[in-house]
Amino acid sequence: MTDTAGNATTTSGDEPVTMMEYFMQLEYSDVVSAPVMRFRDALMDARLIAQQCPKCKLVYVPPKGYCPIDTVELDERNEIQLADRGVVTNYTVVTPVQYYGQKETEPFVRASILLDPPGGMLILQDVLDIPVAEVRAGMRVEAVWAPKGERDVDEIGNRSGSALEGSLRGFRPTGEPDMPAEAFSDKVW
Template identity: 50%
Template sequence: MSAGASEVESPATPGAATVPRIVTNTVEFPYRRSLGPVVGGYFTALAAGRITGVRSGARVLCPPLEYDPDTGAATSGELVDVGPAGTVRSWTWVPVPDARHPLDRPFAFALIQLDGADTSLMHVVDAPEGTLRTGLRVLARFRAEPKGRPDDLAYFIPEEAAGSTDAVPGIVDAATAAARAGAEPAEPVATMEFWSSLTYKEALAPAGERYARSMMGGKLIGQRCPTCAKVYAPPRDFCPIDGIPLDESQDLVLPDRGVVTNFTIVTPVAYPGQKETEPFVRVSVLLDEVEALLGLQPVVDVANADVRPGMRVEAVWLPEAERSAEEFGNRGWGATTGAISGWRPTGEPDMPVDSYQDRVF
């Protein structure tokens, strides 16, 4: 590895792994919300095999809302039972469900006006293809083991098919659900846990693709602005200081040695997806000669207590066969995961403070 910067010889590195042009990103997190007496009362009723609406003037709204959507006025808060039968007012057929759908077989989403309600509830109708129609009478089906969640109301079936579809494991009719709930009254549902997940795809930018390809070949690259001479790692095809476009001609091969400018010790807290269980360190590394800074880098072969500003470090590259481009995208502060396992002390004397202070990225 060169100790200084040099021009990148070629965007393609012989023997490097193929880098996908499309990057898939998933952002997900759990959260909890309080439901209040109206929505909480609705879910409490579902767990007991009942469907409720709320009075708003002369109307009954189902699902119950805290405010009337027509007037904006607060509803009465008085919950009344509706259904469990209703009438399909409109519908759309889903011929090929995917993992995000509530059923693993063809079904319909429908607006169902339950008996006793003046508005329609959007829900699922489990019925054979070709049998859905406006005006179809349907019956509610519940989970045999409710959890105080919206899907305690599992789906609706055509009223005419009730006798032939009531042997589905884990699913019961309203009378059976209510009888079970009567024997063991459910606790009021006051809060609900939700899992928020968003997956999106984006094309890997040319600069990101060059960076990922170089990392797979064991080279760390950056980009030098011809105006301010600052070096950015990874390359980004623009200079945020001067606001000018950059291109491949400004790419540089960077040294994989440098100095720790600052660090933080992270104490993990329990949350979904957390893999770390013990405190760990993340450092910023100022690369030699080019003054390019990589943030949030892991360290290896050193105790947390021994990490310090001024410490000289070098990259520990994963074997080529173990490198993966999956972690490289269009975002991140000097991402190296997938190619470099971390930065280890070189054993050289610490650098003086004035050689690395006041460096930001």
């Protein structure tokens, strides 16, 4: 017997089992939803927009089209412009696992950023221009936008969440004094 890769296989317990690799690829083409389309347009313009629930006042970035807390639908009328600077509330340093498609090879930072008023949380952001070991909670940061001609939102869809690196490369320290990290212990995620 041979398997589809042409390797000898066996059904008896005497010889080792031969394994075959079977890669599969599936393609999905998702239609980008209306709020995310507007979010993309704003990113091309180096702006961050969000939706704010009129009831609980929570700010959702990227906009979802609804507030899951109050179960009300949100639309353009609930959209607000956000600041592109804020504070690192928490972070981790990830040692990359080399799975298929992983491009990172060195330890990298993913930080939660609380944007200045009117607020909004951006999670899993890169922190640039500073050694990984020096990143800390309470650090003041500002957005690093890709130059206008290089800005790209093709990767941004309904599911990409806060992965914005095509347009918003990450955040860098502003050099302002740190804010007290304890004040943001409930602004992690």
